[in-house]
Amino acid sequence: MAFDSLTEKLQNVFKSLRSKGRLTEEDVKAALKEVRMALLEADVNFKVVKNFVKEVQERAVGQDVMNGLNPGQMVIKIVNEELVKLMGSETTEIRLQPGSAITVLMMAGLQGAGKTTTTAKLAGKYKLKGKNPLLVACDVYRPAAIKQLQINGEKQGVEVFSMGEKNRPADIAKAALEHAKKNHNNLVILDTAGRLHIDEEMMSELQEIKEAVEVHQTILVVDAMTGQDAVNVAGSFNEKIGIDGVIVTKLDGDTRGGAALSIKAVTGCPILYVGMGEKLSDLEQFYPDRMASRILGMGDVLTLIEKAGAELDEDKARQMAEKMKKAQFDFEDYLESMNQMKKMGGLSSILGMMPGLGGLGGLGKGKLPELDTQENEKKMARMEAIIYSMTVEERRNPDILNPSRKHRIAKGAGVDIAEVNRMVKQFNETRKMMKKLPGMMGGRGGKKGRFKLPF
Numbered sequence: 283m284a285f286d287s288l289t290e291k292l293q294n295v296f297k298s299l300r301s302k303g304r305l306t307e308e309d310v311k312a313a314l315k316e317v318r319m320a321l322l323e324a325d326v327n328f329k330v331v332k333n334f335v336k337e338v339q340e341r342a343v344g345q346d347v348m349n350g351l352n353p354g355q356m357v358i359k360i361v362n363e364e365l366v367k368l369m370g371s372e373t374t375e376i377r378l379q380p381g382s383a384i385t386v387l388m389m390a391g392l393q394g395a396g397k398t399t400t401t402a403k404l405a406g407k408y409k410l411k412g413k414n415p416l417l418v419a420c421d422v423y424r425p426a427a428i429k430q431l432q433i434n435g436e437k438q439g440v441e442v443f444s445m446g447e448k449n450r451p452a453d454i455a456k457a458a459l460e461h462a463k464k465n466h467n468n469l470v471i472l473d474t475a476g477r478l479h480i481d482e483e484m485m486s487e488l489q490e491i492k493e494a495v496e497v498h499q500t501i502l503v504v505d506a507m508t509g510q511d512a513v514n515v516a517g518s519f520n521e522k523i524g525i526d527g528v529i530v531t532k533l534d535g536d537t538r539g540g541a542a543l544s545i546k547a548v549t550g551c552p553i554l555y556v557g558m559g560e561k562l563s564d565l566e567q568f569y570p571d572r573m574a575s576r577i578l579g580m581g582d583v584l585t586l587i588e589k590a591g592a593e594l595d596e597d598k599a600r601q602m603a604e605k606m607k608k609a610q611f612d613f614e615d616y617l618e619s620m621n622q623m624k625k626m627g628g629l630s631s632i633l634g635m636m637p638g639l640g641g642l643g644g645l646g647k648g649k650l651p652e653l654d655t656q657e658n659e660k661k662m663a664r665m666e667a668i669i670y671s672m673t674v675e676e677r678r679n680p681d682i683l684n685p686s687r688k689h690r691i692a693k694g695a696g697v698d699i700a701e702v703n704r705m706v707k708q709f710n711e712t713r714k715m716m717k718k719l720p721g722m723m724g725g726r727g728g729k730k731g732r733f734k735l736p737f
């Protein structure tokens with residue numbers, strides 16, 4: 283998976299910062315040297331790396347440490363923000379024509395980059411959004427490409443327009459547009475022919491198409507596995523025909539991820555989507571902030587810190603964190619934590635921000651079991667009822683609950699006895715687990731005891 287090695291290296295850098303109480307300029311420099319190495323090894327463009335490190339260094343040294351974050355966390359915060367900036371800050375959408383007007387997208391790219399597959403993937407996405415796409419086979423050099431588009435179009439339930447191999451791509455595009463007008467297609471996606479390398483013929487063919495029909499967005503497809511070549515290809519295409527955005531394919535197979543990190547900075551063109559597999563559903567919108575979180579391997583933990591600081595009763599949070607660390611918390615604390623959780627927007631909102639659990643958009647797919655928020659909120663309400671049916675002593679020490687008390691509690695809470703048993707069992711298991719876990723939260727890091735980063 284992309285960025286795995288970068289993530290690991292960055293986490294090691296941050297771990298070494300954790301042990302420092304205060305950071306000197308030298309500490310920051312040494313850490314950033316490691317960050318620089320890690321980015322270069324991830325195949326990020328060297329100029330991009332140089333600027334990135336310079337920016338982080340200037341900010342890290344010059345800036346006051348924010349209340350509630352220790353200096354190490356501050357560096358992480360800055361690296362995170364700079365990574366987001368590097369990848370374009372905002373999510374860029376493909377710009378569609380307003381209303382029912384036809385939007386024409388032209389897909390470009392080298393042979394094998396994944397153009398034909400991505401064209402069909404995109405069509406599927408926009409069909410789901412209510413568009414009526416028409417795919418156009420403009421690759422007249424490779425009969426297999428036409429067939430491939432037809433097969434994929436069929437899989438997506440999207441019409442494919444083809445005129446075989448005997449016509450010029452520009453004429454095919456023109457005819458396709460006429461067809462789209464008659465058939466009420468409001469999104470026309472032109473799948474053009476790639477070449478092994480950038481050549482004049484390919485570029486003039488794309489130009490001809492642009493002259494023949496009004497292309498609203500030109501989208502370049504590049505293969506992440508080709509690393510810096512992908513960045514150079516994007517630069518050349520942009521220079522020669524002008525591109526509005528890039529789709530980076532095969533990010534699932536690229537362990538380094540340098541292209542995704544460099545493209546925006548080098549070419550000025552935003553990444554629109556990333557291909558994460560061969561299946562037609564494996565196309566994901568590109569979110570710079572989520573990608574940065576993914577690279578740092580910490581979910582939206584900084585958001586969590588900010589949210590925790592703003593919303594929680596900090597003294598209570600500190601006491602709770604201490605108790606959790608020592609695995610001394612009981613059902614009374616459980617009640618308290620449920621109240622705090624409600625203040626912070628509920629369970630799923632918090633889990634979604636925890637590293638490794640969520641906040642990663644599609645990229646975190648598979649890591650977080652689907653959260654059924656409503657179901658969870660209902661479960662929490664039942665748990666609350668069970669705890670309120672216990673005496674204070676029982677809440678403090680659930681081990682004293684005997685079967686007859688559990689029956690009475692179940693009756694009082696209006697739930698099944700099995701639910702009480704399950705809850706007590708889970709509670710004990712959680713307590714055991716907390717004993718083993720390194721403290722996720724703690725009193726360090728701020729005078730009022732905010733949540734602490736897990737490193």
Ligand SMILES: Nc1nc2c(ncn2[C@@H]2O[C@H](COP(=O)(O)OP(=O)(O)OP(=O)(O)O)[C@@H](O)[C@H]2O)c(=O)[nH]1
Pocket residue numbers: 391392393394395396397398399400421424427430475476477531532533534535556557558559560564
């Ligand atoms: N793992 C993975 N494979 C992909 C992805 N996107 C495309 N592929 C595969 O890459 C190969 C090439 O894709 P095509 O769509 O044929 O490439 P193309 O750019 O249309 O190639 P030409 O028609 O020769 O210009 C195919 O085997 C695709 O299944 C992706 O995101 N991840």
